[in-house]
Amino acid sequence: MSKGVTAGLVQLNVSDDPERNLPETRTLIREAARQGATWVLTPEATNLLGASRERQEMILRPEAEDQTLAALRHEARDLRIWLLIGSLSLRTGEPGETRFANRSFLIAPDGSIRARYDKLHMFDVTVSERESYRESAAFRPGDRAVLAEGPLPVGMTVCYDLRFPYLYRALAKAGATVLTVPAAFNDTTGAAHWEVLLRARAIETGSFVLAPAQCGTHATHAEPDRPTRRSYGHSLAVSPWGEVLADGGTEPGVTLVTLDPAAVVDARSRIPSLTHDRNFTGP
DSSP: OOSOEEEEEEEBOOOSOHHHHHHHHHHHHHHHHHTTOSEEEOOTTSSOOOOOHHHHHHHOOBGGGOHHHHHHHHHHHHHTOEEEEEEEEEEOOOTTOOSEEEEEEEEOTTSOEEEEEEOOSOOEEEEETTEEEEGGGTBOOOOOOEEEESSSEEEEOOGGGGGOHHHHHHHHHHTOSEEEOOBOOBHHHIIIIIHHHHHHHHHHHTOEEEEOBBEEEOOOSSOTTSOOOEEEOOOEEEOTTSOEEEEOTTSSEEEEEEEOTHHHHHHHHHSOGGGOOOOOOOO
């Protein structure tokens, strides 16, 4: 393990227009690097956030043609940083599949793609009578957990995955010391559950948890009369002992945190629960 890693969490407020979103994303990535981050992380839906399936069909591209991915790979190479692109909405190119992928990327300092992860759990919920989501109508779920070798061993997840602790335990037992949770949590569930779930995943696994987030009201250029979506913000970095190390608040920006791998060793030696699994019967 390295001595320590300075990570920069980029908090965004994207629209449904990738071309409009990209300049601000690049600016904040550069700002994080300028402040000393050697690993920069962006949120879920870095290229766009919008509910219009018609617009998604019109503008989304396969991975090889996505302008945001290409531009951010260049940024990683030019800045010589590790970059976690929280996720991009992409066409899959899979025969017979009309839905998109919600895909996270780990980019190496030479600009190469070190790892890909497709979000496993789809956000199909009814938060209230006026607020419901059916992510699986537009996005197909992934089927593979991903442990990546980055600046530290990284377990890659996205947003709603956060509510499924067995995924994080499996990643930690496979060797992850950092768990990434890029997200676009909505205001309602974010206020109620965001911090406590992130802290729980850190405590359960003795891992750092890094969660760059979307924030604010998201402009919808395709349907200006449609009620707009709001994201909770509060990008968080959590220690392996469950302490909140940094909170990005509610506005776009950059939050820096230093990760000391010794903290993982310390937490896991004090509470070695990853080694205490028991087989059981029932219920």
